[in-house]
Amino acid sequence: MSRYVRRFRMEIDLRGIDLPEPEMRPGYQCLPWHPDLLDRHAWVKYRSFCDEIDSHVFRCLGRVSGCRRLMAEIVGQEGFVPEATWLIAFQPADRLKPVDCGTIQGVGRPGGVGAIQNVGVVPEHRGLGLGRALMLKALRGFRDAGLHRVYLEVTASNRPAVHLYCSLGFRLTRTMYKPLEVDPAEVY
Numbered sequence: 001m002s003r004y005v006r007r008f009r010m011e012i013d014l015r016g017i018d019l020p021e022p023e024m025r026p027g028y029q030c031l032p033w034h035p036d037l038l039d040r041h042a043w044v045k046y047r048s049f050c051d052e053i054d055s056h057v058f059r060c061l062g063r064v065s066g067c068r069r070l071m072a073e074i075v076g077q078e079g080f081v082p083e084a085t086w087l088i089a090f091q092p093a094d095r096l097k098p099v100d101c102g103t104i105q106g107v108g109r110p111g112g113v114g115a116i117q118n119v120g121v122v123p124e125h126r127g128l129g130l131g132r133a134l135m136l137k138a139l140r141g142f143r144d145a146g147l148h149r150v151y152l153e154v155t156a157s158n159r160p161a162v163h164l165y166c167s168l169g170f171r172l173t174r175t176m177y178k179p180l181e182v183d184p185a186e187v188y
């Protein structure tokens with residue numbers, strides 16, 4: 001297996017595009033950012049990424065402690081955009097506590113550009129439109145915060161994610177090669 005992974009930088013211009021408020025399926029709820037939610041975001045991030053290629057690209061994504069550190073680092077940045085940061089929780093009929101199942105975070109970069117951090121949906125809740133809902137909530141949040149361009153980076157082989165971003169209007173602007181942080185031999 002190669003020790004490098006191909007990554008795409010993708011961008012979208014938010015001016016003049018329609019960003020509808022996503023309709024959630026019954027039982028699912030989008031929670032806006034609040035500092036009390038940090039650990040819940042970190043847990044969903046871990047569950048979403050721990051078995052995916054990106055946990056080899058970024059070692060921190062394969063560990064709960066790493067995801068917690070990453071969350072703390074994201075929300076501690078000067079450019080952190082709370083409006084673009086959302087958690088999705090599902091309330092099953094037969095349980096008292098909700099189940100957390102999706103996360104996304106946003107950061108503003110110099111030049112008035114927004115950067116999507118890690119969008120993730122836990123495996124049991126994929127294919128239900130939650131990834132699209134998180135992206136729409138984040139893009140609307142960036143626009144509310146006064147940002148008009150947004151970019152993200154994605155591993156080229158991540159077909160569900162690339163498909164999702166293309167379908168929202170993101171366009172490829174750069175291809176990069178990033179060394180894997182985890183030696184494939186440690187995993188396979």
Ligand SMILES: CC(C)(COP(=O)(O)OP(=O)(O)OC[C@H]1O[C@@H](n2cnc3c(N)ncnc32)[C@H](O)[C@@H]1OP(=O)(O)O)[C@@H](O)C(=O)NCCC(=O)NCCS
Pocket residue numbers: 048049052054118119120121122125126127128129130131132133153154155158159160161163164167
């Ligand atoms: C990428 C991810 C967030 C998508 O979440 P999701 O809730 O399953 O996505 P949705 O149900 O909203 O589907 C969004 C689009 O992706 C497409 N898609 C979903 N799963 C797919 C798959 N396995 N293969 C190809 N396309 C897929 C859907 O067709 C949908 O497009 P459509 O509305 O035109 O049909 C989710 O797969 C995930 O968390 N992956 C692991 C973490 C990750 O890699 N995050 C991205 C980092 S850049």
